[in-house]
Amino acid sequence: MNSTPITQGRPRAYVLFVTFVAALGGLLFGFDTAVIAGGMRFLKGYFQLNSFQEGFAVSILLVGCMAGAALAGALSDKIGRRRLLLLSAVCFAVSAVGAALCRDLALFVAARLVGGLGVGAASILSPLYISEISPARIRGSMVSLNQLTIVIGILVAYFAGWALAGIGPSNWRWMFGVMALPAAVFFVLLFRVPESPRWLIKQNREEEAVAVLARINGRAAAEAEARDIRETIALESGSIRELFRPGLRRALVLGVVLAVFQQITGINTVIYYAPRIFEQAGLERVSALMQSTIVGAVNALLTLVAIFWVDKLGRKPLLLAASGGMGVSFALLGGAFFFKLFAGPWVLVLVLLYIAFFAMAMGPIVWVVIAEIFPTRVRGRAMAMAIVCLWAADFVVSLTFPVMADALSEAFTFWIYAVICAASFVFILFALPETKGKSLEEIEKSWV
DSSP: OOOOOOOSSSOOHHHHHHHHHHHHHHHHHHHHHHHHHHHHHHHHHHHTOOHHHHHHHHHHHHHHHHHHHHHHHHHHHHHOHHHHHHHHHHHHHHHHHHHHHOOSHHHHHHHHHHHHHHHHHHHHHHHHHHHHHSOGGGHHHHHHHHHHHHHHHHHHHHHHHHHHTTSOTTHHHHHHHTTHHHHHHHHHHHTTSOOOHHHHHHTTOHHHHHHHHHHHHOHHHHHHHHHHHHHHHHHOOOOGGGGGSHHHHHHHHHHHHHHHHHHHTSHHHHHTTHHHHHHHTTOOHHHHHHHHHHHHHHHHHHHHHHHHHHHHHOHHHHHHHHHHHHHHHHHHHHHHHHTTOOSSSHHHHHHHHHHHHIIIIITHHHHHHHHHSSOGGGHHHHHHHHHHHHHHHHHHHHHHHHHHHHHHOHHHHHHHHHHHHHHHHHHHHHHOOOOTTOOHHHHHHHTO
């Protein structure tokens, strides 16, 4: 490969390949979190689960996610980004095989807990690794690909649930087991990608780091970028206590609350329980799984649209539109269930409307905001705190939805989420500054 620096044009095939491999972690993240939607109804019958056990079986993955996310930052600093991604691939494979072969609920829970460790680690490490390996001029688009692979993974999980629903009583085992194949591919391909040059420089392995950077931007640019990385690392001396000082405390609260709102506005009542919602509306099980696949397709399509809008329209307007639209969608969906308006496509249309608003902003843009509002010297630790809170909120929503739906009815449950969406709208309106077009340095100065 020649050493001529790239100044414009398409990114090199090498960068795309490395990004693709890292983004497979996002695809497995999406698949592992959503596959429960197709398998849960069959799993519930096999193990004779009550509503609390159903919620626990769905949400146990999120306990592993919290642990994986909490440990990922410190572990990756010690053993490297690539090694931890390799461990996450092993977790995905073990989870897939364990869930497919389990004979009792305890083993299923253990397998899903291991999978959660992989999801939690990948949720931080895949975008972090991509951002550290990509040239600055295309870093945003490369990192955005990770969010796209997450929703593609969700779509693949829905499709697998629909396609495998009719193969017999062991169908749910195959739904979970198929993830072992992409996990194995992820594991093997990770041996073809380099360690993060930033991590290598932090370990005083500068020669190796320059060699990696040279494959991306050429030797001359590699030397200059290595110097920039050294200077940036020298500034990263902030302590965890710094996050609670007056200026940064506002950024921390904003990041954590926004992360929590992303979950408690109800997205995973749809992602995890879409087949149940459609069955309660009177659809047969296979038809419910097919409509869930449509939900996944809309989620993927609108996420792709969001990637092109976020730097044109801004973060705040899109998040306000999303919160308002999600709230209206849930209010109407609650009305459809309250008045049993199940004839025709109304339930599907309202669920798709909700997903469309979520995918265009609340899904991808919350991750963008969390990644850009914190100063460089504390960004990793601050992001870890926000993402752990995100997974904790996801756990609460996943655990409580079937219990709330059985105790209060689907209608009142959806109305509760509509009220939470309204609260999210108010918070974004008054608390979120617009960061479109601002450099990270300008954002950092705004907190002082």
